[in-house]
Amino acid sequence: MSNDQRQAWFARVMESGLENDIFAPSDVLAHATPDVLASHLPPELLSKVLAASLAAGSMTPERVLETVTPELLAKHLPHEVLWQCIAAAATRAGINKSVGS
Amino acid sequence: MHRRGRDPRRDQQVGGIVNLKPFLVAALQSALELGIAIPDDVIRHVTADVLATHLPRPLWARLLTACLGAARVDAALIVETIGVPSLCEHVPAHILWACIEEVGLRSLSRPSNAPPMSGSRPIPLVTPPPPPIEPKPAAPSTSSGPSIPTPAGGEPELDASLRGARIPPGQRFRTSTTGIGRLAANNNPRRPQAQATPPAPPPVTDPPTADASADRGGAPRAKRGQTEHDFDLETYVGGKDDWKNTLAVEDEQLVDWAAADETVTNGDEIGRKR
Numbered sequence: 001m002s003n004d005q006r007q008a009w010f011a012r013v014m015e016s017g018l019e020n021d022i023f024a025p026s027d028v029l030a031h032a033t034p035d036v037l038a039s040h041l042p043p044e045l046l047s048k049v050l051a052a053s054l055a056a057g058s059m060t061p062e063r064v065l066e067t068v069t070p071e072l073l074a075k076h077l078p079h080e081v082l083w084q085c086i087a088a089a090a091t092r093a094g095i096n097k098s099v100g101s
Numbered sequence: 102m103h104r105r106g107r108d109p110r111r112d113q114q115v116g117g118i119v120n121l122k123p124f125l126v127a128a129l130q131s132a133l134e135l136g137i138a139i140p141d142d143v144i145r146h147v148t149a150d151v152l153a154t155h156l157p158r159p160l161w162a163r164l165l166t167a168c169l170g171a172a173r174v175d176a177a178l179i180v181e182t183i184g185v186p187s188l189c190e191h192v193p194a195h196i197l198w199a200c201i202e203e204v205g206l207r208s209l210s211r212p213s214n215a216p217p218m219s220g221s222r223p224i225p226l227v228t229p230p231p232p233p234i235e236p237k238p239a240a241p242s243t244s245s246g247p248s249i250p251t252p253a254g255g256e257p258e259l260d261a262s263l264r265g266a267r268i269p270p271g272q273r274f275r276t277s278t279t280g281i282g283r284l285a286a287n288n289n290p291r292r293p294q295a296q297a298t299p300p301a302p303p304p305v306t307d308p309p310t311a312d313a314s315a316d317r318g319g320a321p322r323a324k325r326g327q328t329e330h331d332f333d334l335e336t337y338v339g340g341k342d343d344w345k346n347t348l349a350v351e352d353e354q355l356v357d358w359a360a361a362d363e364t365v366t367n368g369d370e371i372g373r374k375r
Binding site: 005006008009012013015016017019020021022079080083086087090093094095096097 | 121123127135194195199201206
């Protein structure tokens with residue numbers, strides 16, 4: 001598989017997880033921590049996040065994900081981080097039997 | 102915005118069964134569409150026993166109908182017939198998640214430039230035959246290059262047609278009734294070789310061999326009564342095709358000719374006449 005395909009799949013899964021409330025933006029930022037974001041997001045994207053937060057007066061996980069969309073998450077962040085977020089949601093949902101939940 | 106407005110009631114449903122199915126459908130369907138997963142991955146988890154237990158009878162009827170009408174039954178047929186939404190609707194979520202988990206973990210461990218997974222498409226049982234090759238008449242070839250042997254294992258019909266278009270070895274050499282000429286006239290696949298000992302006195306000329314050379318459009322062959330240098334001059338001046346073909350002789354063959362006793366003997370006479 002190419003990296004584009006893998007990236008597109010992770011973007012789609014992240015988008016679907018957010019749309020279907022499998023996990024919340026706060027759950028995403030629990031894995032995509034500020035350190036992770038700062039390490040992997042390009043400067044222009046970090047600037048947009050900060051500018052949007054300044055304009056709104058606050059920086060919330062929802063607002064961060066308004067700028068850093070699932071496509072951008074899958075493009076810039078390590079997929080392992082995204083997978084940890086997805087797998088943790090599956091565990092919470094009780095469908096990840098391999099974890100022993 | 103990828104999240105609907107916060108609603109306390111929805112917060113209670115986070116991870117609940119209500120929205121789990123669409124998530125599984127999206128994850129599994131996109132994995133199949135993007136080539137992250139193949140139908141075999143699905144069937145490895147959603148086994149026939151799982152389908153027998155959880156798939157409703159109408160879907161089983163559709164599946165059986167499709168299988169009976171298909172030339173080949175494989176995982177792709179099953180997944181396409183049932184459909185990912187129906188699979189996710191009826192198969193337990195933990196089984197589907199096990200499939201998605203395997204696919205996701207595999208995608209993390211697989212390098213990005215790895216070759217595509219095999220088995221994503223069923224291989225047809227019968228390879229379509231190649232288009233029929235019309236047998237071409239053996240036209241006289243004007244090519245002066247060396248003949249390239251046909252690869253082993255080729256189709257017999259193709260070999261036959263190509264063999265007819267190839268330059269007979271006899272046209273690339275002096276067509277005399279010497280030992281080498283006889284080898285060429287007989288279409289002997291062995292390369293002509295110089296004789297280690299001087300040739301025996303020339304036998305009586307074989308008329309069919311000379312006729313065959315005239316039929317092939319070559320220069321008239323010298324008969325045993327003529328001298329060798331007269332024959333060489335006639336061949337060199339008169340036959341343009343033979344002159345071109347002579348240039349195409351491989352070096353190894355030229356060396357063999359130079360090593361022949363008759364060539365060495367007549368070389369002085371040729372040089373004197375020029």
